Amino acid sequence: MPTTFIEHVNLTVTSPARTARLMQHLFGWHVRWQGAARDGGMSIHVGDARVYLALYAPPVEAERRYPKGQPLNHVGFVVDDLDAVEAKVAAAGLKPFGHDDYEPGRRFYFFDFDGIEFEIVSYR
Structure with a gap:
C-alpha cells in the first residue's frame, strides 16, 4: 500500500473560523489546532486524524486574495x-x-464563501 498522501492544504481565506465551521458541517471534521500564525495572521487547522486544511488569514486584507487558478484550481x-x-x-x-x-x-463542485472551488466525488 502506498505511504504517500497529502497531509494538508494551506488556503488563504477571509475568515478561518467560518471556513472551519463549513468543513465541520460538510465532513464531520474537528479543529485540530488554532492560533497565531506568520506575519501576525491567524490559522485554524480543521480535519480528521490524518488530513486537514490549514486555513490562514493574514492581518492585511490586500494580502488575502489570489486569482482563481493561480496557483490553485480546486x-x-x-x-x-x-x-x-x-x-x-x-x-x-x-x-x-x-x-x-x-x-x-x-461528482459535483461548489465555490465557498471566498470563491475557492471544491470538488466532491464519490466512488460508490
Whole structure:
C-alpha cells in the first residue's frame, strides 16, 4: 500500500473560523489546532486524524486574495454519500454545480464563501 498522501492544504481565506465551521458541517471534521500564525495572521487547522486544511488569514486584507487558478484550481474530497454532502452544501447557502458521472465516480463542485472551488466525488 502506498505511504504517500497529502497531509494538508494551506488556503488563504477571509475568515478561518467560518471556513472551519463549513468543513465541520460538510465532513464531520474537528479543529485540530488554532492560533497565531506568520506575519501576525491567524490559522485554524480543521480535519480528521490524518488530513486537514490549514486555513490562514493574514492581518492585511490586500494580502488575502489570489486569482482563481493561480496557483490553485480546486481541492477535491472523496465522500461516501455524495447526495448527503450536496444537501449540506446547499443548506450552507452555497450552490452546487458541474454535476457529472464518469469513471471512477460521481461528482459535483461548489465555490465557498471566498470563491475557492471544491470538488466532491464519490466512488460508490
